[in-house]
Amino acid sequence: MHAQGGGVVGDGSRRPAWARAVEMFPPSDRILSTVLTRQAERYGDRVLLVAGETRWTFAQTAAIAAASAQALVDAGIKPGDRVALMCSNCPEFLQIYLGCAWLGAIAVPINTALRGFQLSHIFRNSRPALLAVEAQLAGAIESVEAGVELPPRTWIIGAAGEAFDARLSAVSLPPLGASAPARDVRPGDTVAILYTSGTTGPAKGVCCPQAQLFWWGIYSARALGICDGDVLFTTLPLFHTNALNAFYQALLNGCTYVLEPKFSASGFWAAARRHNATVGYLLGAMASMLLAQPATTDDKTHRLRVALGGGVPPQIHAPFHERFGVPLVDGYGSTETNFVFAGTIPSGRPGTMGYLADGFEARIVDENDSALPDGEAGELVLRASEPFAFAAGYFGMPEKTVEAWRNLWFHSGDRVVRDADGHYRFIDRMKDSIRRRGENVSSWEVEQTIQSHPAVAACAIYPLPSELGEDEVAAAILPEAGQSLEPVDIVRHCEGQIAYFAIPRYVRILSRMPLTENGKIKKGVLRDEGVTADTWDREAAGVTLRR
Structure with missing residues (x-):
C-alpha cells in the first residue's frame, strides 16, 4: 500500500516508515554509525545501494563503513580531520564518506567541475588532511594556484591514466581490511562540509551536523510519501545535498538507493524501468528536458509514483503528470536548512514552495528583521524545532556565520511572500545570484x-x-x-x-x-x-x- 506520508511497513504497522525511524533513534542516537548498525540488524540482506554493478546490503554497508574508517585511521586521519572527496557518483565516494562519519572525521565533497580559483579556495578554506580523487579528475589539481597548500596525502580512485601533479603525494585507494570501532560521535558534530556558492564573496563551506542529515532523511521521506521498500532513484551528484540526503532517506526508511552516474534526458526512463524505481528526484530544468524528448508508447510504463520537483516551472507540472503519470512535489530547502516547505501530492499550487512543514518556524521580515504581513515580500528567515536539524555555520568564516544566523534566525537571502492561505512563494534572491x-x-x-x-x-x-x-x-x-x-x-x-x-x-x-x-x-x-x-x-x- 502506497500513500502520501508512508504506507505499511515491514512489521505490519501502518505508521509511516519515517515516523517509526524517529521513535527508533532518540536524540543521542541520531548519528550515522548508530543508524547503520541498527538498520543492518533490522534489514540484514536487503539491498541498500545499487551503483552500476555494485550492490551493498544493509549489513554490508555497515561493515564497509567500519572498514573504511580503519583505512582512514591507518592513513593518519583523526576525528575532526577533513577529508576532501573529488569524485563522481561512484561507490567509493560513499565508502569514504561513511568511513569519515564512523570515525568522526569530516567529509568535504568537491564539485567535480571546479577548477582554478574556485578549487583553490576550497583547499585554502578547509585545509584537508587527505584528498581522495578519481584518476580521471586528478588533472584538475594542476589548476590549483601555486601558493595553495595541498593535502599531505592523496588517494587515487581508479586506474591512473596519466601523471599527477607533482605536488601530490599519491597512492591508490587502499583495499578494505580490518574494522574500526565506531568512535564517540555526537549529533551536533560536523559530518560534512558542503560548499555553496556565495554572491558577494567566495563559496562558503556549510558545516552539516550528523543530526542534520538524519533529519533530511526523515523530512524528505515525509514530504515525498516514502514507504518501507521503496526504490529511490537519483541521477543528481553526490557532492550536493540532495543526492547525499537521499541515501539517508533510504537508510532510515528501509529503501533501496539507486545511484546513476549522471542525468540523461534520453536515458532517464529506461534506467527508471530497469531499476523498478518508485521515487525520483528532479530539479529545475530536468523535468523540462524530459518533456522535450520525443513521446513514446513507453512513457508511462514504469513504477515511478512520485518525484521531487523543486524549482520546476509551474507550467511544467500538469503536462509532466499527464504524459508520464508522475506528480511532481514542490518543496524548498537549502544546504544550511532542511526540507522546510513541501507541497501536496499532486501539488495544489504548482510552482510555489508549498506549506511550512511541521518542525520549523518561518517569518518574512524587512531589512530590520521585523515581521511583514501576508502578501508583502521580504526576506525568509527560518528556525528548526529539533536540535541540530540545521547547519551549524560556515567553516572558517565566523563573521559570515554571525551574519546569516543573526537574531537567532537563519537568514535565507531569499525574497519570499506568504499568501493568506499559508502558501509561500519564492520571488527572487535578495542579492544577485x-x-x-x-x-x-x-x-x-x-x-x-x-x-x-x-x-x-x-x-x-x-x-x-x-x-x-x-x-x-x-x-x-x-x-x-x-x-x-x-x-x-x-x-x-x-x-x-x-x-x-x-x-x-x-x-x-x-x-x-x-x-x-x-x-x-x-x-x-x-x-x-x-x-x-x-x-x-x-x-x-x-x-x-x-x-
Missing part, C-alpha cells in the same frame, strides 16, 4: 576570473532567463582603453579557471557601464535589458566549451 541547471553560480567568483584578463577594465555577471527554466549566465564587459575584445575571448579565458557551468553563455561588450551615483554597476539595468541586439550568444554561435 544565478542558478543554472541545478548549480548555484557565484557572480563574484566569475567576475574575479574575467577581471583577471588584461584587456578587461570592468565586468558584471548577472542572470538572464533560460528556455529550460532557471537562469543562464550573462556577462557585460568594459574593455580597457585602447584594447579590443571578442566575446569568445572571454569564454576561452574562463575555461580551466572556473566550472564549465559558470562560464557565460551571453556576452555584451560595452563602451560604457550603467553606474550608480557611487560608481557601482547597475546590474538591475543589465538584467532588465535582457538579450539585446549587441548580445553575443555562445550557443547560437556554435562555440563548444573545452572541459
Whole structure:
C-alpha cells in the first residue's frame, strides 16, 4: 500500500516508515554509525545501494563503513580531520564518506567541475588532511594556484591514466581490511562540509551536523510519501545535498538507493524501468528536458509514483503528470536548512514552495528583521524545532556565520511572500545570484576570473532567463582603453579557471557601464535589458566549451 506520508511497513504497522525511524533513534542516537548498525540488524540482506554493478546490503554497508574508517585511521586521519572527496557518483565516494562519519572525521565533497580559483579556495578554506580523487579528475589539481597548500596525502580512485601533479603525494585507494570501532560521535558534530556558492564573496563551506542529515532523511521521506521498500532513484551528484540526503532517506526508511552516474534526458526512463524505481528526484530544468524528448508508447510504463520537483516551472507540472503519470512535489530547502516547505501530492499550487512543514518556524521580515504581513515580500528567515536539524555555520568564516544566523534566525537571502492561505512563494534572491541547471553560480567568483584578463577594465555577471527554466549566465564587459575584445575571448579565458557551468553563455561588450551615483554597476539595468541586439550568444554561435 502506497500513500502520501508512508504506507505499511515491514512489521505490519501502518505508521509511516519515517515516523517509526524517529521513535527508533532518540536524540543521542541520531548519528550515522548508530543508524547503520541498527538498520543492518533490522534489514540484514536487503539491498541498500545499487551503483552500476555494485550492490551493498544493509549489513554490508555497515561493515564497509567500519572498514573504511580503519583505512582512514591507518592513513593518519583523526576525528575532526577533513577529508576532501573529488569524485563522481561512484561507490567509493560513499565508502569514504561513511568511513569519515564512523570515525568522526569530516567529509568535504568537491564539485567535480571546479577548477582554478574556485578549487583553490576550497583547499585554502578547509585545509584537508587527505584528498581522495578519481584518476580521471586528478588533472584538475594542476589548476590549483601555486601558493595553495595541498593535502599531505592523496588517494587515487581508479586506474591512473596519466601523471599527477607533482605536488601530490599519491597512492591508490587502499583495499578494505580490518574494522574500526565506531568512535564517540555526537549529533551536533560536523559530518560534512558542503560548499555553496556565495554572491558577494567566495563559496562558503556549510558545516552539516550528523543530526542534520538524519533529519533530511526523515523530512524528505515525509514530504515525498516514502514507504518501507521503496526504490529511490537519483541521477543528481553526490557532492550536493540532495543526492547525499537521499541515501539517508533510504537508510532510515528501509529503501533501496539507486545511484546513476549522471542525468540523461534520453536515458532517464529506461534506467527508471530497469531499476523498478518508485521515487525520483528532479530539479529545475530536468523535468523540462524530459518533456522535450520525443513521446513514446513507453512513457508511462514504469513504477515511478512520485518525484521531487523543486524549482520546476509551474507550467511544467500538469503536462509532466499527464504524459508520464508522475506528480511532481514542490518543496524548498537549502544546504544550511532542511526540507522546510513541501507541497501536496499532486501539488495544489504548482510552482510555489508549498506549506511550512511541521518542525520549523518561518517569518518574512524587512531589512530590520521585523515581521511583514501576508502578501508583502521580504526576506525568509527560518528556525528548526529539533536540535541540530540545521547547519551549524560556515567553516572558517565566523563573521559570515554571525551574519546569516543573526537574531537567532537563519537568514535565507531569499525574497519570499506568504499568501493568506499559508502558501509561500519564492520571488527572487535578495542579492544577485544565478542558478543554472541545478548549480548555484557565484557572480563574484566569475567576475574575479574575467577581471583577471588584461584587456578587461570592468565586468558584471548577472542572470538572464533560460528556455529550460532557471537562469543562464550573462556577462557585460568594459574593455580597457585602447584594447579590443571578442566575446569568445572571454569564454576561452574562463575555461580551466572556473566550472564549465559558470562560464557565460551571453556576452555584451560595452563602451560604457550603467553606474550608480557611487560608481557601482547597475546590474538591475543589465538584467532588465535582457538579450539585446549587441548580445553575443555562445550557443547560437556554435562555440563548444573545452572541459
